[in-house]
Amino acid sequence: xxxxxxxxxxxxxxxxDAYRRYQEQRYKDPTVVDRVLAxxxxxxxxxxxxxxxxxxxxKLQREVIAPKKKAKENCDAxxxxxxxxxxxIAEMEKQLPVLAEERDQLLNTIGNIVDPEVPIxxxxxxxxxxxxxxxxxxxxxxxxxxxxxxxxxAPISQLTYTLPPTKPLTHDDLLWRIDGxxxxxxxxxxxxxxxxxxxxxxxxxxxxxxxxxxxxxxRGYQVLQPPYFMKKEVMAASPNWRTLTxxxxxxxxxxxxxxxxxxxxxxxxxxxxxYHRNEWIDDxxxxxxxxxxxxxxxxxxxxxxxxxxxxxxxxxxxxxxxFCVVVDDFEESAKEQTRMIDAAKEFYESLGFPYRxxxxxxxxxxxxxxxxxxxxxxxxxxxxxxxLVSCSNCTDFQARGVxxxxxxxxxxxxxxxAEERLxxxxxxxxxxxxxxxxxxxxxxxxxENYQEENGVRVPEVLVPFMGGIDFLPFERAQMEAxxxxxxxKGKK
Numbered sequence: 001x002x003x004x005x006x007x008x009x010x011x012x013x014x015x016x017d018a019y020r021r022y023q024e025q026r027y028k029d030p031t032v033v034d035r036v037l038a039x040x041x042x043x044x045x046x047x048x049x050x051x052x053x054x055x056x057x058x059k060l061q062r063e064v065i066a067p068k069k070k071a072k073e074n075c076d077a078x079x080x081x082x083x084x085x086x087x088x089i090a091e092m093e094k095q096l097p098v099l100a101e102e103r104d105q106l107l108n109t110i111g112n113i114v115d116p117e118v119p120i121x122x123x124x125x126x127x128x129x130x131x132x133x134x135x136x137x138x139x140x141x142x143x144x145x146x147x148x149x150x151x152x153x154a155p156i157s158q159l160t161y162t163l164p165p166t167k168p169l170t171h172d173d174l175l176w177r178i179d180g181x182x183x184x185x186x187x188x189x190x191x192x193x194x195x196x197x198x199x200x201x202x203x204x205x206x207x208x209x210x211x212x213x214x215x216x217x218x219r220g221y222q223v224l225q226p227p228y229f230m231k232k233e234v235m236a237a238s239p240n241w242r243t244l245t246x247x248x249x250x251x252x253x254x255x256x257x258x259x260x261x262x263x264x265x266x267x268x269x270x271x272x273x274x275y276h277r278n279e280w281i282d283d284x285x286x287x288x289x290x291x292x293x294x295x296x297x298x299x300x301x302x303x304x305x306x307x308x309x310x311x312x313x314x315x316x317x318x319x320x321x322x323f324c325v326v327v328d329d330f331e332e333s334a335k336e337q338t339r340m341i342d343a344a345k346e347f348y349e350s351l352g353f354p355y356r357x358x359x360x361x362x363x364x365x366x367x368x369x370x371x372x373x374x375x376x377x378x379x380x381x382x383x384x385x386x387x388l389v390s391c392s393n394c395t396d397f398q399a400r401g402v403x404x405x406x407x408x409x410x411x412x413x414x415x416x417x418a419e420e421r422l423x424x425x426x427x428x429x430x431x432x433x434x435x436x437x438x439x440x441x442x443x444x445x446x447x448e449n450y451q452e453e454n455g456v457r458v459p460e461v462l463v464p465f466m467g468g469i470d471f472l473p474f475e476r477a478q479m480e481a482x483x484x485x486x487x488x489k490g491k492k
Contacts, residue, residue: 002367002397003110005103008037018113025114027122027363032109039103046095053089057082112397114362115334115371119155122363128157133373134357135161136349156358163378164354169451170381171444172310172479175201178447178456179475181311193314200472201311204446205318207465208439209293212320214465215347216291216436221322223291226271229262234274237402268292269433272323278403281429283327286406287336291436292321310444312386317440321433327406328396328427334371337393340434341373344389347436351459353445354378356385368394381448388441391434399428 006012008019016037020030060082068075114120121129133153135142139161142151151161175181180201186194197205213223265271272292296319311317322340326332341357348355360372375389399405407427450457455473463470 002112002400003107004400005036005040005107008033009040019110022111022114025118025120025362026111026365026367028109028111032106036103036106036110039099039106043096043099043103046092046099050089050092050096053085053092057085057089060085109367111365111367112370112395114365115393117359118365118371119359119361121361123361124363126361126364128155129361130156130358130374132156132159132356132358134345134355136345136355137164139163153359163383165380166383167380167448167451169448170310171312171379171447174381174447174451174456175310175443176479177474177476178472180204180443180472183309190315195311195314197311201443203466203469204443204462204472205439207462208437208442209318209320210465211462212347212437213291213293215350216289216320216322216343219289219343221289221291223293224268224272224275224323225293226265226268226275228295228297229264230271230274232261232263234277234402235263235270237274237277264297265294266298267296267319267433268294268321269323272321273398273431274402276325276402276404276429279405281325281404281406283406283427286325286327286429288325290323290325292319292323294319294321296438311440312444314440317438319438320436322391322436324432325404326430326432328430330395330430333393333395333430333432336430336432337371337373337391337434340432341375341389341391344375344391344434344436348375348377348388350461351442351446353388353449355388366392368392368397370395370397377445379445379448381451386441386445388438388445389435392432394431394433396428396430398431404429404431 003019007014008016010016016033020033023030023033060078065075065078065082068078119129119131131153132155135152139151141161151159169177176183178200180197180199182196182198183194186196188194189196217223269292271294272290275290276288296317298315298317322343324336324340326336345355345357355375355377357373357375360374365372369392371393373389373391374387375391376385377388378384379386405427406429446459447456450459455471458466458470458472460470
């Protein structure tokens with residue numbers, strides 16, 4: 001379960017009021033907590049009734065039936081009563097898993113706790129209420145700010161400073177001019193948002209992947225290239241299953257085990273969540289830090305009309321992901337989140353991208369995240385900050401879904417099977433995830449920031465990964481407008 005039911009049970013030390021408050025902070029229905037507790041009370045009452053009937057059966061057997069049989073007295077009525085009670089118990093026991101399932105389905109709709117640093121605002125207010133915590137490079141206003149009134153942190157709507165410089169061309173035009181992609185041919189093959197990367201586009205894509213791998217390996221990450229599709233039951237174990245299935249595409253294979261329905265991954269976070277599924281990890285081995293390298297597949301449902309040109313928002317792209325596993329300690333996972341966003345900041349500083357880091361409002365958090373930082377880089381052609389990184393601390397929310405535990409196992413219990421041993425009381429690890437680089441968006445930002453009059457300069461750190469190429473000259477003129485764009489322009 002994403003949330004431990006005991007967190008809501010007052011007799012177990014739980015605090016249902018806290019979760020009602022977290023639901024309100026997430027702009028979700030707080031009464032679901034009461035519905036869970038009501039269903040849990042119904043389940044516990046039924047279990048208590050069953051236990052009472054079992055006690056009466058045992059008492060009848062021990063105090064009446066056994067003595068009568070020993071005295072060779074007739075006990076047919078008592079035996080009939082015992083059988084009837086056992087039948088009633090059997091019928092009642094059938095209802096226990098039904099009630100538990102109904103309770104757990106409601107429980108699964110309750111979000112994680114909310115970190116105190118998170119600004120409380122709805123998703124609709126996100127653009128104004130997100131709090132900027134870092135600006136790179138620091139603007140002049142930050143240097144001149146007095147000590148008693150620092151520039152940061154501050155909500156975006158209240159922050160005034162000199163923005164980085166602008167430049168004339170946008171990423172879609174630049175990628176076309178360096179002969180880096182073929183959108184029309186891609187759409188003819190793959191449909192909406194389809195594209196072929198070619199020449200300079202392919203080189204940049206591979207350079208960002210290989211630089212990202214080298215960057216994280218130096219920081220002790222293990223490199224994982226996961227399966228690009230997942231079994232439905234493993235995908236469903238993820239607590240944010242409902243959100244993920246809206247992003248992923250499904251299909252069937254010839255799996256001999258009968259599990260034929262598969263889902264293409266939206267991010268390597270998903271399969272890496274299952275990497276330690278149903279494992280019990282020695283906490284002395286933690287933390288685990290993984291660099292997930294994968295192609296990602298997105299439906300982009302709800303994005304109609306957004307970022308149509310270029311490769312900023314597409315159905316298929318490559319991504320290097322940070323995924324970290326730490327002990328079940330909120331202080332430790334909070335430190336790990338800081339370390340992960342710092343790694344992303346260092347990565348983009350090495351590329352020379354201006355950026356800001358924002359702490360995302362409570363109403364925009366997914367159920368798993370207790371806090372989320374976005375790193376938004378400056379796109380001088382669009383004259384806007386655009387998201388490149390999302391960094392979330394999910395504490396034990398996802399780990400509960402996949403059964404990834406930590407701590408010292410209890411000794412003994414040799415007769416217990418693996419499933420029974422897993423159900424013993426233990427802590428769950430904390431999962432954290434953060435983009436390092438979605439290469440399509442990284443290419444877009446690079447092109448806009450490094451554009452020159454006759455081409456695009458390659459950032460110094462990428463030159464070794466580009467085979468020594470340090471400049472990408474324009475090979476073509478500006479891309480012609482599509483029929484739809486010409487039609488839309490004619491209506492103005």
